[in-house]
Amino acid sequence: MQRVEEVKPNNFFVNQCKENEQLGRVLLGAHGIYTLLTMNGTLEGRLSGRFHHELTEARDYPAVGDWVVYVGDGRACVIIQRVLNRRTLLSRKKAGTTTDEQVMVSNVDVVFIVTALTKEFNVRRIERYVHQVYESCARPVIICTKKDLCEDVTGRIGEVERVAPGVPVYATNNLTGEGMADIMKECVSGETITLIGSSGVGKSTLINHMLNAEVQDTKDARSKDDRGRHTTTHRELFTLSNGAFMIDTPGMRELQLWGDSDTIDQTFEDIEAYSHHCKFRDCSHSNEPQCEVLRAIDDGELDDARLINYHKLKRELKRLELKEKYGSHRTNRMLHGPNKI
Incomplete structure (x- = not known):
């Protein structure tokens, strides 16, 4: 296995281009310089002045995994003219009070949510990752x-x-690679996989096993909490021996959700299934009579903590929607009333 040296787009991207336009996939991006994977090998590129001037949002800039149209023969820095429409886009909200989107990777088919079975283990965090x-x-x-x-x-x-x-x-066992054969069945030729998870859960070690090469640095786990040390500092694209592609991402201390509160039901499809049998169509599963979700919790069919997190994530996404629409000052008043924060 080696880092990707050339890559061929599928019809979804080819059909967005004019005849003879040159396509490349973004491997890395830093300080306005992008490393592109093309049919002619690896090239360095930068944005054209017109393209840069027309960009209005952070998500409009090329991200790792994007397909772009460029001009140039590679003897000098090629010029990126536009980003093609994306099939998928994995984002999160930037940390802090801002409502800005932070794009992590684009055009991935499968996301490996990596968590350790040690002290880092947290099912509530897993729910957040699954939703995103x-x-x-x-x-x-x-x-x-x-x-x-x-x-x-x-x-x-x-x-x-x-x-x-x-x-x-x-x-999987990080040391021996036990369980890797089953994981590799999820890696399909031509598809792109990315890995997300907290720092130190073993993503880099997992990638090394999947690629059968020491392409990512790793560090021993700390004895006090069984966690490895953060080693990945940027996003990078690799290829597997079966023709699948993989993008590694830096570990995250937290995942602040980005998206629409209406999509939360897909993550909590068990709660959604019970809700179809509630007496009221708009049941909030809080204290309504004949709420099937609350009945399932009382009977031990659902975990009360899961419903609590369901409500928490709904509120978090609703707050994000309101901040984008009205600003943070009115958001608190709309969610909690005039005298509550």
């Missing part, structure tokens, strides 16, 4: 690393499956 993947229109797969350090692998896998119904879940 559904929001991107990609397919989620959950990879649970460090099974050799977990005393109850079966129990924890069961917890993951309950909060991510229908999502494939795999466990």
